Structures are given as C-alpha cells and as structure tokens.
Amino acid sequence: MSRPADRLRPFSLERVPSMAAGAALAVAGSTRVICTASVASEPPRWIRRGADGQPEHGWVTAEYAMMPGSTPERQRRGGGSRAIEIQRLIARSLRAAVDLDQMPGLAITCDCDVLVADGGTRTAAVTGACVALRRAVRAALEAGTLGRDPWLGNVAAVSVGMVGGVPTLDLDYPLDSSAEVDMNVVMNDRGRFIEVQGTGEKGDFSRSQLDAMLGLAEAGIRELHRVQAAALAEDDRGAA
Amino acid sequence: MSRPADRLRPFSLERVPSMAAGAALAVAGSTRVICTASVASEPPRWIRRGADGQPEHGWVTAEYAMMPGSTPERQRRGGGSRAIEIQRLIARSLRAAVDLDQMPGLAITCDCDVLVADGGTRTAAVTGACVALRRAVRAALEAGTLGRDPWLGNVAAVSVGMVGGVPTLDLDYPLDSSAEVDMNVVMNDRGRFIEVQGTGEKGDFSRSQLDAMLGLAEAGIRELHRVQAAALAEDDRGAA
Amino acid sequence: MSRPADRLRPFSLERVPSMAAGAALAVAGSTRVICTASVASEPPRWIRRGADGQPEHGWVTAEYAMMPGSTPERQRRGGGSRAIEIQRLIARSLRAAVDLDQMPGLAITCDCDVLVADGGTRTAAVTGACVALRRAVRAALEAGTLGRDPWLGNVAAVSVGMVGGVPTLDLDYPLDSSAEVDMNVVMNDRGRFIEVQGTGEKGDFSRSQLDAMLGLAEAGIRELHRVQAAALAEDDRGAA
Amino acid sequence: MSRPADRLRPFSLERVPSMAAGAALAVAGSTRVICTASVASEPPRWIRRGADGQPEHGWVTAEYAMMPGSTPERQRRGGGSRAIEIQRLIARSLRAAVDLDQMPGLAITCDCDVLVADGGTRTAAVTGACVALRRAVRAALEAGTLGRDPWLGNVAAVSVGMVGGVPTLDLDYPLDSSAEVDMNVVMNDRGRFIEVQGTGEKGDFSRSQLDAMLGLAEAGIRELHRVQAAALAEDDRGAA
Amino acid sequence: MSRPADRLRPFSLERVPSMAAGAALAVAGSTRVICTASVASEPPRWIRRGADGQPEHGWVTAEYAMMPGSTPERQRRGGGSRAIEIQRLIARSLRAAVDLDQMPGLAITCDCDVLVADGGTRTAAVTGACVALRRAVRAALEAGTLGRDPWLGNVAAVSVGMVGGVPTLDLDYPLDSSAEVDMNVVMNDRGRFIEVQGTGEKGDFSRSQLDAMLGLAEAGIRELHRVQAAALAEDDRGAA
C-alpha cells in the first residue's frame, strides 16, 4: 500500500561518529546523507577586516557529494555541475540560519555526503546539515570561540512535485523520475521561505498548481522542523 | 526620475553578426547578452538510438559566460560555480521550448556571452537564446535537416525581487545588490511556468510576498513574449 | 590502562546501508572506513579480448578517500598523492584475493571512504574492502553473472611499527605520530605475504627489528582473518 | 570581381559597449574582433618594487578567444595551444606601444574575443586592441592614475602570404586555407617592425618572396595606422 | 676573447642512448637538447582515411620541455605557454622535412628535452630533432613499415638578433638577455625559408636591420646543414 501524496516518508535525524565539530545523519525513507560541520582553524583571507585587523563577520559554506556506492550504478567522484548547483543551494539555505555578523572570523564548512540516494538528497542534506551546523555553533559557544549565539532559527527543506497531475510531497527516486514538475522548498522555523526552486523540465505548470505544491511543502517542512527541534533538545538532555 | 517598481527596463532583441545557425543580441537596459545557437555536425554519442541505429531524439544545451570587459572589475575567463548554476537554468528553460523527440539527432548548443552586465543577465540570456534557438531550428527546417517543426512555443524570463520591502520587477545591478529577495521566473507563451527560482539570502519572504513577486513576473514576461514574437515576425518579412 | 604492544585494537566488520553490490564498515578502535564494491555495468575498453571478441579476464581496482569530517582539521576533497599511493596498495592487495582470469568481463571498484581517522585507515580499508568485494562476487555468482567462483581466499592487513624502540602492533594516530618506523603488512588466509611496506622516515631499522615487526603482524592478521570469516559466515546464515 | 592581391579588405574600428576602461571593435571584411582593455584594481604581486615599496613598472598582457559562434562549426571554449601562441603575439605587440617604466603599478589586460572569424583574426586583434589600450591609458591619464603619458605610438598588424605563387595582402579564410606561406607582420607608426612571423607549412619560400611579402605588409599597415589615428582623433572631438 | 658576431658557437650532434626509433643530442655551446623521435604503435584516430579504410597520410608532432635542472633556478615541470609556442614552431619546422602523404598511417612524435639551457634551445631542438626524425624514418624504411622514403630534405634553425645595435648570430643566454631584437630562422637544405620569427620586445627594427639578420642566419644555417649531413652520413658508415 503506497504512501498518500500529502505525507512525508519516515524522516529521522540520527547520530553519526565524526571528528567534525558537529554531525548528523539525515534519513528520509531509504535516502541517507552524512552531514558534518567543520570549523576552519583560520578564517579565510577574503573575509572583510575592521580597522583593528579583526575579521568582521563569519562564513558558512557547503559541499555535496554522492558517495560511490550511493546508487546501483557507481557514482564517479568529483561531482560535476549537478553537485555544484546543489551545494550552492545548501550553502545559501544554511546561511539563512545564522547572523554572519555575530560570528566574526568563524568559517564553517558543512559537508553532505550521500550514503544512499533514493530521491530528495538535497533537501535531506539541508535539513541534516542545519542540525550539524547548530551543533558546531553550540560547541563554539561552549568553547568560548563565539561570544554570543548567532543562531537565527532552524531551516529545513523538502521536495514537492506534480506526479501524474497530482501535487505530491517528498518525492522518492521512482516518483521523481516520473514527475512532470519538481520543486525544492526551504523554509525557516518562523514559517517563511528561504528558497523556492521549481522546474518543469518534463512539463510546464500553472499558477494554481504552484500554489498547491507550496501548500504541501509548508505542511511537510513544519513536520521536519519538529524532528530537528527534538534532535537538538535531546542534545541538551545529553549534556545535562 | 526612477523607473516604477512594476515596469521593465527598455528591452530589445537586436541582430548580431555570427557564423552560428541562429543568433540574437538581448538588450535589457544596459545589460547586453550575445546569444548564438550552434548546430553540432554530429549528434552526441550518448543519445539513445533506435533499432535502426538512428538517434531517437535531439538535445539542447547552453553555456553562459561573462566576457572579461562586462564588468568594471575584469572578469576572469572560466566561469566557476555561478556560471554552471546559471547555464543549467538556461538549458532547462530552452529545452521547454522544443519537443526533443521531434528533432532526432539534432544537437544545438546555445551560447550566452555577456557583453555588458548590469543585472538580469541570466534572464536576458534565456529570452535572447530562445530567439537564437528558434532561428537555428527554422534554418534546419529550411535546410531539410529537420522534417517537421519541434517548436512548442517561446520561453522568456525576468527577475523580480523584494527591494526595501517593495516587490520590484526587473532588477538592475544596484537594485539587485540591495534586494532582500531575488527571484528568476521563466514562462512559456501559453502563460505557464517553466522555472521559478526564489532566494532570500539577505532575508526570508512570506507567502504573500512570493505571490506579489510572481504577479509582477507574469506581467513582465508577457511583455517580453511580445518583443520575441515581433523579432521573429520580422525574420519572416525579411525572408519574404 | 593502555593496550599491550602486541594486541590489536577492538576490530569489527559491521553492515552499512548501500546501493553497491557489496559493502562493509571496518571498525578498528575509533577508526571507521566505509567500504563498498561496485560492479561496472560494462567491462572497461582496455581489457584484453579473445578471438570471439569477449573479454578474457576481469579487473579489481580501488579508491581511497578521507571524508571531510574524518579528522579534527577538515580534510579537503581530492586526495592528492598520499591517497593515490594508498589506493594503489589497496587495489594490489584485493587483486590477490581473486583469480582475474576466472571473472572475465567483470570489473569491480572498491571504494574506501574514511568516516573517522585514528590511524590504520589503509589497513582497515584492505580488511573491510575484502569483505565488500567477497559479497559483490557472491552476488554475481547468485545472479549468474559469474559462472564459477574466482575467489582465492581472504586478504587482511595490519600496521606495525617501532615506537620508542618497542615493536608495536596496530598503531593508532598517537602511536603512529611518535613511531620511528611504520610498516603495513598484507597477508592472505593461507599465511603468506601479499605486500610488505616498511618505512623509517624518522629512523632506520635493523634486520632483527624488521623480523620482530613481521612476527607481530603475522599474529595480528590471523585474528583479522577470523573476524572476516565470521562476518562472511553470518551472511550465509542470513541467506539460509 | 575579386579584390586585387595588394589591397586590404575594408577595415574599420567601431565602438562597442563595454564596462572596460577601453574598448574597440575591429572589423576586417567579415572578421570581427571585440577588443577591451581592463585595468587591474591592484598591480600583480610579481612586479618589481623599489626601495619605497612602490611598483617600478607596469604591465600589459592579452587574452585571445574564439567565441563559440565565430565559425560555422562551433568553437569549444578554452582555446588550447593555438590561442596561447596567438595571445603571446598580441601581448608582445601591445607592449611595444607603451613605455612600461612610465606606467608604474598599472596592469592592463587586453581581451580579444572573436565574434566572427574569416581569416586575419590575430592581426585584427592587434590593431583593435591597440586602440582599446590607448583609450584605457587615456582614461587613466584623465583620472590621474597615470602621471604622464607612457604611449610610444600605435601598433598595427596585417597578414600576407603566397597564394598560388602570388604575394597577397590580408588573407581571408579561403585565401589562408590555400596559401603556401602565411606571414603576420606587426609594425609601429614610425614604420619599424615589432614582429615578423612567417610560416611555410605548405611550402617553403625564397628570400625574394619574403621581400615581396614584407613590402605588401608595409603598405597595408600604413593604411591601418591611418584608420587607428582617425578613430582616436574622433575620441578627442567627442571629448571636446 | 669573445666570439665574433657572425660566428656560430661550437655545434655538434651527438649520439644519446634511447629506446625511441631515432635520437640525437644537439649541443650548441653549453646548450644541450636531448631529441628523440618515437613512432606511435597506432595511427591517431583523426587522420583522414581513404575508401579502403586505410590512413591517407602521416603526421609529425613535437613536444618541448625544459628539464628541471636545465637552469640555475629549477624549472617546474609542465611547461606553460612558452613551451606551447615553442613546440608548435618545432613541429611546423619538422613537418617541412617530410612529405606526409608519403608516410600514410605513420605518426611520429619528436621530443626535445633541454638538459642544459644557455640560449638557442628551440633552434637547437629543431636541428637535433630533424636528425632524430630522419633516423626514425630510416628505421621505418628498413623495417618495411614505410614503402618509400618521404624525406624532402633536412631542416635546421638558428637564432639571430640585434645586440647593442649589432646584428649577431646564435645568441647565448647573456646575449639573448641584452638583445633588442630576437629572431629565429628555420631553413631547409635547398636554401629556402620554412619559418621566420622576429620579435622586438625591447625595441623595434628597421627593414635593413631585418635584412642583415636574415643574411647572418642564412650563413649560419648552411653550416648547421653540413653538421647534420655529416652525422647522418656517419650512420650509413656505421650501418655498412
């Protein structure tokens, strides 16, 4: 019996061993993305400096890669243009979670390595990397590297699409392959949009179809924000 | 006196000398993009072949580059990740203008070289390259390379954004630099969406702001479709 | 209380979700390496062909990469010369586990991605990838892609070294950093050597020290072969 | 009726919109080259510095590229070895137009992008880029970036060759394809040579043939210097 | 006591051990270039084929590299744009020594590796590689790979320049560094020019200076042709 078109696949955020400052494993159905957030030992040279020579802001960037065994046909390392487009989306989304001016000199790279790919890897990456990033920021606050908390709120993402004329939430690989329209939506936990990317490579879409897809995405992302909040609340209990 | 927030910059499609099968110069305010459509002498190897060994479909791809003198600070050649993201958007948009199954073996590359960059280069590129592509397709029909017309309809694109809280159409460089939200919209001439890409790197946006921006884009693109249609109609008169 | 110099760290071979034909997670103390074995959909072009045009042998190759979060200081992707030297060692070792002439046309790539690096990543990679490879070969036998079993026997590897003048088995990162001599040893389950690589970058070593290190390695690898055999025996029980 | 062997194709230097400090469009018959001269915001690191830490000289370099639609068969971006040889010739020629010691710290890149290629693109590039460079130098003088004028005089270039045994001026593509010998000549406006490059890939040439070709080139370049002077004189009138 | 301005440095062509089909060591004063000519085991794919599927012509190409220890400051491997310009010159010159249509399917690469660089490396490379190429062609004739001799005649090259206002033959590194004009001349043994490349990066030159330099070059090259002929005649005696 198949999943209703307005329901997410089972989604969880699990712990994963890592040497990085923050980490999380995002699991959406069969899709699994290892997300880590590494703090650079020195701020990048290009960051604007103040009169005192100190960096005036921080930076967050992202890298996305399919691991070789993530698909039945082996993925060659190196990514190519699809990976570049995806990691730019992830990075923009994550930068919306922090006030860069409140983390001067702190440069964090979030790496999203897809262990298993079954559709929705880029949105699982955003949702998981946000938690990894939050953990790295908290570690920097505890270590005193950061004076105050630059966190603006969690961001999460989901895909929606038109499949056989039906607005559908959270496309797995078979759904994605047959979808006429594919849309990725990123929102913060104040219910506002960070990024909307809809593409009709196999078909165009009307304004009302767009509206329907956005509605599904808003509901799905609300659920993802609850999973994120729970995972981060558990950290607090672990620390207590 | 400045342009109202719901008005396009002056937009025109001019002729440009080229050896390519189709060409057009897109001019949007100060922005100028040289668009050419080149037909490959042989279909790429990866195209699916039928039982008779013949290619079963065609292909359209795109490249986007800033020419070195397109900005006050010289642009280095080679593009990088921004160019890759942009040319993927352009290529997806152009593929929505044709039925690839109706142009078997025909592979067309649309090149968009930015001569002057003053904001909106990627959307001007889509609008201009669509006309260059149409001209290349017509040339192939006249030459008998194509048996029937694969054209589905013109596509055009425009940027919109939130600038100082005001939904604004067709951002030039100063507007784009101060915008909280930037959105690129591609539509076909049947009034349906091909691509919607909205990003709030300097701020999030509500559903109603999204709606306002989409409304502006729909109106602006309708005007661009008129300019495209006029340019192509003039070709017919020239040919007559 | 520290580990005796002649004892392995706790070593296990765990299952890991993957789309590859075979997979295993090698865990040696804190070190963790994700190993997958992917079967190419087509044999590489350079494989020698017989009079009937059919490939005459198979091939096994390997790639090794540190994941970005595998070390406290983030690892840049791309590997460089150290990774190349390591993956050549892994590939040579794995090819000793199979009779390439008995797997005509079958080309398998074993990927070793280091999730956590605490010394001994290359030897854990050999030991884990051997199990991933065995699983991929078994899958090919079950699927009928392979007519008979090309397996010659498991291979496993361990590091040994001279640390403060003491021959020491299975170096973790702190031991490796202070070792005068570092040696990697690969053996098959018939007790014979496949590869011996000893390096005295911080000190030279005598013939008797070499002998002592080889003795430790032989004992350690015997234990690793038992873990491999148990993991593969469990597969059979799972299948039964 | 064909052009006499001792006559140039129609040659003009037109204006072209650009953000660069100087620009010119060189038109030689059907050949069109967009030439821009961009001033670097900072002098390159390798420029020799005096005791006061200030750069002691300036630099002029060049890049040459065929735009994708410049030939009937699409040109791939990236250039390759032919482009490298050509841009080195252009750069050497342009450096002969200025006294680098009189422009300390000023680094100018001249970009020559071929819009339409019908033979003689490298010589048209020299002639056009010289005017773009002159305009950039004048702008730096007006802006006060330069204290005194480093200009030594205009340089211009033309091709000559042996075609069917006849010394021939200004080879277009069909002539160039059938020429036994191809020679590019660069001269300054004092009637002296800057560069002479003659190649007999399809045939050798005698000393007297060389003399005849040089004579044609001298006459042709004199005419190009008149066109350059006129274009630059017009700038003055525009400024007045 | 210094060498007169119209005299070559001592020049010889020595034997050098090699696995290539032909080889020669060109020695011009201190400059030493190892030249080898390797025959490809298969003709390149791009060579035009006749109706019978057989290649219709052959090919000669060249590579030029400075060995790391060839200069007091170590040369990095990889060459860059100077090497590309030089190897294109060498290849064009060598192709003038053979009738490519008489060596169907034979593809020869001439490698010129500079062991010691003291000026004139590219011209020594041409003169030496010509002999290596001749030896490879002779070996192919003896082996029966070639049916008839495609050799048109030897080519040799020398540099000339204006040094302190004096036309000067065969510039070593100190002369080259102080020359106002530098010219490379390639001629065949019938006294005709193959290539003339004169550059006045540190000064322009008059027609009469050009004539004087060409005269010196003609005399110098005549001497080089005698050395080439003697080296090749010695091969015959060796073979007899």
Place this chain on the structure above:
Amino acid sequence: MSRPADRLRPFSLERVPSMAAGAALAVAGSTRVICTASVASEPPRWIRRGADGQPEHGWVTAEYAMMPGSTPERQRRGGGSRAIEIQRLIARSLRAAVDLDQMPGLAITCDCDVLVADGGTRTAAVTGACVALRRAVRAALEAGTLGRDPWLGNVAAVSVGMVGGVPTLDLDYPLDSSAEVDMNVVMNDRGRFIEVQGTGEKGDFSRSQLDAMLGLAEAGIRELHRVQAAALAEDDRGAA
C-alpha cells in the same frame, strides 16, 4: 650466458652536464636515470619558523618522470599514479640521508628523469639522486649557505624478486615482467633499512622467501654503497 641470480647488473655513477647544484647519471645495465638536485632560492612558506622568524628546518623532495623516449612505446608526459607512488618512495629515502634540522631554510628538489628504462628505475633513481643531493649539500657548505654538514650517510637501493621460484637480485625489465614477487629495498651505509616494499601481485610469498630476498638485497646494496663512496671520493680529488 646469463647473469647469476645473486649478482647486480654493471652499475656506475657518471657525471652529466647540468645547471643544478648537484647531478649524477645512474647507470644500471641498460637503465639510465638523470638525477639532479636543485636548491630553491627561497624556503617554502609552510616550513615551521622560530621566534626569530627564521625557518627551523630544511626539506628534501623528489620528482620522478619517464622521458618520452625511455621505452619502445613512447611515454606520455605527466606521470600519473605510478610516478606519484615512486617519487614519494624516493623522497622518503633521500630524507633519511640528512638531518633536516641541520639545514634550516634549505629546500632541495631531486629530479629523477629516466632516459632509458630497463627495470630498476626507481632504485637506480634513489642511488643516483643520493649522490646528486650530496653534491648539492657540499656546494651549499662551500658557499656558506649551510653552516654545518647535515649529512647522515649515503642511502642506496636495489630491487629483488622471486623469479620462477628463485630469489633474484636486481631485476631488469624481462625479469621484472616474469617475477612473481617484486621488492624494493633501501638501506643506509650503516647497514640498516630505510624502506622495504615487497609486492606479490602475481603470487604470494612465504616468510622464508622474504628472508632470502632481504639477504640478497643487503649484499647488493653494500656494493652500491661502494660505488657511491668512490664517486664522491673522486669529487674530492677533483676539488683538490
């Protein structure tokens, strides 16, 4: 009559013209490797600096390349993964010859270019580059760049293998091609090991076979150390 399995091929260290600080030509049977040691004009940036800003140690690195004519089938330039593995072995071996802390700020690159390849090129490279390095170090001592001698002792290397079941010293190409096991051994002139690399890609090997091969290597390397000592002693006589 063939060479006994326990005898080296004729080995010599000859002089070779070079601009590098030190140089030597290693000849082992037909194999010839040009070895040069170049001193960098500035210490690399990454070298650790003391409180006084001065570099605290020196560095030795190596590059290995097959020259294009070194094999019957032409070698493409660029090396690839085999060259990388080899040059890492050479560099590690050479660093064992010096006390890096006694040569602060001195960075030396040893280049090993194979002129003729007939097996054993990497071990000939180690043996020859050691002498080139020694010469460069002596030159730095004489020039006063080095205050005291960092030399710890010569290092030399040889290959051994199992060929048809027989432990065999110093494999030439035919022996290497048929060997079941191939081992490279590097030792210093105090009779201690620096590096041991044994590989059984075509067969495994027992502990007693390993012992036999090591015994042969020890004897062979002792002889190479005598050749090195003689070559360096001759330098002294030349200098006296």
